[in-house]
Amino acid sequence: MGARLEMENVSHRYGGDAPALEDLSLDVEPGELVALLGPSGCGKTTALKVVAGLLRPTCGDVRVGGRSVVGTPPERREAAMVFQKPLLFPHMSVARNVGFGLKMRGTPREETGSKVHEALRRVRMEGFAGRPPEELSGGQQQRVALARALVTEPRLLLLDEPFSALDANLREEMRELVLRLQREGGHTTVFVTHDQEEAVVLADRIALVFDGKLQMYDEPQAFYDRPATREVARFFGATNFIEGRTKNGSVRTPLGDLRLEGPAPPGAVTLTIRPEAVRLEAGENSFRARVSSASYLGTQVHYELRTAQTTLRAALPPHVRLAVGDEVTARLPAGSLWTLKA
Amino acid sequence: MGKGARRSDAVLVVVAALVALPFVPLVLWAFAGEWRFPDLLPTAWSLRGMSHLFEPGGGVLGAAFNSLVIGAATAAASVAVGLPAGMAIGGYEWRFKGVVVFFILLPILVPPLASTMGVHVTFIRLGLADTLPGVFLVHLVPTVPYTALILAGVFAERTGELEEAARTLGASPWQAFMRVTLPGVLPGVAVAGLFAFLISWGQYVLTLLIGGGNVVTLPMLLFSAASGNDPVITSALALAFALPAILTLVLALRVLKPGQRTNLIGPGKV
Numbered sequence: 001m002g003a004r005l006e007m008e009n010v011s012h013r014y015g016g017d018a019p020a021l022e023d024l025s026l027d028v029e030p031g032e033l034v035a036l037l038g039p040s041g042c043g044k045t046t047a048l049k050v051v052a053g054l055l056r057p058t059c060g061d062v063r064v065g066g067r068s069v070v071g072t073p074p075e076r077r078e079a080a081m082v083f084q085k086p087l088l089f090p091h092m093s094v095a096r097n098v099g100f101g102l103k104m105r106g107t108p109r110e111e112t113g114s115k116v117h118e119a120l121r122r123v124r125m126e127g128f129a130g131r132p133p134e135e136l137s138g139g140q141q142q143r144v145a146l147a148r149a150l151v152t153e154p155r156l157l158l159l160d161e162p163f164s165a166l167d168a169n170l171r172e173e174m175r176e177l178v179l180r181l182q183r184e185g186g187h188t189t190v191f192v193t194h195d196q197e198e199a200v201v202l203a204d205r206i207a208l209v210f211d212g213k214l215q216m217y218d219e220p221q222a223f224y225d226r227p228a229t230r231e232v233a234r235f236f237g238a239t240n241f242i243e244g245r246t247k248n249g250s251v252r253t254p255l256g257d258l259r260l261e262g263p264a265p266p267g268a269v270t271l272t273i274r275p276e277a278v279r280l281e282a283g284e285n286s287f288r289a290r291v292s293s294a295s296y297l298g299t300q301v302h303y304e305l306r307t308a309q310t311t312l313r314a315a316l317p318p319h320v321r322l323a324v325g326d327e328v329t330a331r332l333p334a335g336s337l338w339t340l341k342a
Numbered sequence: 343m344g345k346g347a348r349r350s351d352a353v354l355v356v357v358a359a360l361v362a363l364p365f366v367p368l369v370l371w372a373f374a375g376e377w378r379f380p381d382l383l384p385t386a387w388s389l390r391g392m393s394h395l396f397e398p399g400g401g402v403l404g405a406a407f408n409s410l411v412i413g414a415a416t417a418a419a420s421v422a423v424g425l426p427a428g429m430a431i432g433g434y435e436w437r438f439k440g441v442v443v444f445f446i447l448l449p450i451l452v453p454p455l456a457s458t459m460g461v462h463v464t465f466i467r468l469g470l471a472d473t474l475p476g477v478f479l480v481h482l483v484p485t486v487p488y489t490a491l492i493l494a495g496v497f498a499e500r501t502g503e504l505e506e507a508a509r510t511l512g513a514s515p516w517q518a519f520m521r522v523t524l525p526g527v528l529p530g531v532a533v534a535g536l537f538a539f540l541i542s543w544g545q546y547v548l549t550l551l552i553g554g555g556n557v558v559t560l561p562m563l564l565f566s567a568a569s570g571n572d573p574v575i576t577s578a579l580a581l582a583f584a585l586p587a588i589l590t591l592v593l594a595l596r597v598l599k600p601g602q603r604t605n606l607i608g609p610g611k612v
Contacts, residue, residue: 052510074509075517081510087503091525100521104512145507152512 002188003065003155004030005051010060012046019058020046022212028205031186035193035203039235043212044192048158051190052081064155075104079156080149084164086141088133094120094144095129101152119151120144122181139170143177150181157187161194175201196236208232224274230340233272239313240278241340242271254309255287261334270340275302277336278314286331291322305330365584371577391578402563406582409559412474412549413542416481420489420538421531423482428493428534429523433502446490449483457483458551465552472554480552481545485538492537496530497523536594540587 005028013019021043028034036044049055051062053074061068069077080101088097095116102112120126123143133141142162149157159178163171179202182189193199199206200220208215208223216228227233230241244253246264251257251271258271289305289312296318303322305312314330322328371377375386395402430436431443449457461480462471470476500523508518546561553559560583567576 049506052506054506054509073514074506075512075514077510078512079510081507083503083507085503087507089504089508089522089526100508100513101511104514104517148511158510 002030002157002186004028005156005188005190006063007047007051008061008063010047010050010057010062012050012055012058020212021050024060024209024212024214026207026214026217028188028190030188032204033182033189033191033202035191035199035206036209037193037196037199037206038209040194042209044209045160047209048081048160048190048192051156052079052158053077077156078152078154079158080152080154081158081160082142082145082149082162084161086133086138086145088141088144088148090133093129094125094131094133094136097133097144098148098151100148105152115151119147122150122184123147123177139166139174142166142174146177146181150185150187155188157189159189159191161192163198164193164195171198178202208235226338227272228341230270233340238272238274240273240275242273242310244269244271255307255312255332258285258332258337259334260337260339265339271337272340273332273336273338275313275315276300277333278312279331279333280316280320280328281331282329283331285334285337286329289328289330291324291326291328294322294324368577368580371573372581374574391574394575395578395582401558402579402582405558405560405563408474408557409543412478412481412559413539415478416485416542417535417539419482420485421535423486424489424493424534425531427490429497431490432494432497447487450487454484454548458548462551471552472556474557477549477553477557480548481542483548485541488541489534489538492534493527493530496527500526533594536590539590543587
């Protein structure tokens with residue numbers, strides 16, 4: 001079973017540059033899989049290396065299982081890391097690669113043998129024990145790298161974009177493998193990725209990081225339903241932002257007065273709605289619009305609905321056929337409108 | 343096999359021919375008994391050149407032995423110095439690295455004749471002039487920069503992430519170096535050592551200046567033979583001089599497995 005990971009106000013700066021990581025606080029429950037998500041260069045790999053002990057935080061504290069590990073060298077943290085590249089040791093066979101961590105711990109030879117075999121079986125690479133790494137494909141190498149990290153039964157499993165170099169099919173397969181290993185082993189896992197979809201599929205919770213700062217830390221669904229800021233919403237594919245001002249309990253916008261489910265906050269507000277939540281019907285919060293573009297995506301059709309003042313995006317099932325130029329009535333259900341923080 | 347492969351094969355053949363052709367007259371001369379002007383090939387053959395090489399009192403065996411000892415010692419010492427230097431330059435980032443690299447390269451940039459004059463004066467004072475250890479030491483001047491540079495390239499590829507992976511798996515810095523970094527760079531170390539050996543093997547000027555004629559190596563014999571007028575002896579010596587170099591290179595390419603060889607030239611497959 002994995003250990004609890006706590007990062008408290010962790011900052012890191014390389015040389016005199018702007019901090020790569022600023023005041024990051026993160027709690028990861030034992031056995032939880034957390035995705036550190038963000039665009040490349042946002043500091044998420046830095047965060048992972050700080051946890052692994054490969055980088056020393058400029059300030060802040062990192063605790064594993066309740067104990068601070070800031071002064072502990074990486075080899076004594078039991079935080080195994082899998083990198084973007086497999087980084088198998090080229091002069092060792094697959095089996096010796098996987099057994100490396102056990103050897104460093106002085107595990108007896110027979111025990112190492114059976115554990116290595118078991119680890120290779122878990123990643124479905126049992127037939128490759130004697131092979132040199134160079135004979136393996138990229139995906140196979142990365143599976144071996146996973147086995148090599150898991151075999152030591154680390155208290156933390158740190159994955160740094162481990163599948164970003166693989167092609168789409170393989171990536172999907174690897175995600176399933178990680179989920180399965182996670183369920184079986186109950187490792188506390190921190191997973192770095194820039195792929196929003198990957199984070200949603202894998203993670204119990206997502207920590208979204210921009211410019212070294214934590215933007216939002218919550219369950220995947222929350223990033224769609226209740227994004228904290230406009231930037232967060234936009235990162236998760238939101239395109240509809242409606243500016244307005246609260247008046248008499250509803251929000252006055254270019255689309256008319258919109259009613260929200262809860263009480264509307266006073267003053268200027270920005271509302272957002274997922275394109276797939278837009279309805280083509282009359283009723284509360286409805287307005288007239290003209291279809292200005294349509295793009296067919298197979299399972300969905302994306303439409304741009306234009307009114308006199310603004311444009312809104314709607315994603316509708318393909319059986320609703322609208323042509324460019326059609327006049328439609330669209331409705332924004334109160335329950336799907338979300339108020340963003342300024 | 344595409345068209346491109348066949349074309350590169352043809353290029354290889356041409357390059358090999360250009361390298362090998364100058365050796366043809368050398369081999370012919372070395373075994374010639376009589377070869378006068380208008381004749382295309384020697385009219386008589388002899389083993390006079392070969393027997394000169396192995397003649398007990400001829401001094402060739404002794405000179406070859408000196409060259410071998412100095413070359414091996416130079417190679418070993420160059421690697422011993424170049425390994426940590428190469429690791430520091432290639433594997434890590436630090437302040438003033440450019441300045442240090444410049445100083446390491448200086449012996450290549452400064453004409454050896456200029457610096458060796460100063461070295462000579464110092465060596466006379468230290469009693470190292472005209473001795474074999476002195477010649478060995480002065481051979482390090484051109485070899486250390488090269489070994490350091492070669493090894494820097496090797497380490498640039500091998501340190502960093504591989505070591506980090508080893509560390510998170512439980513290896514101490516020393517274990518990571520011994521079990522991961524060092525085995526990975528060994529083929530590169532072999533090549534660097536070989537290179538140092540060949541540089542030393544080919545030294546003439548430095549050996550002459552510091553050895554003062556007391557330390558006789560193969561190039562010294564070859565040089566004096568070349569200024570005489572016995573092309574048979576000169577060619578035999580030239581062959582004896584070139585052969586070990588060719589042999590060691592062929593051997594090195596065979597010993598280094600293809601997978602390891604790519605790591606010396608460029609990144610392996612990911």
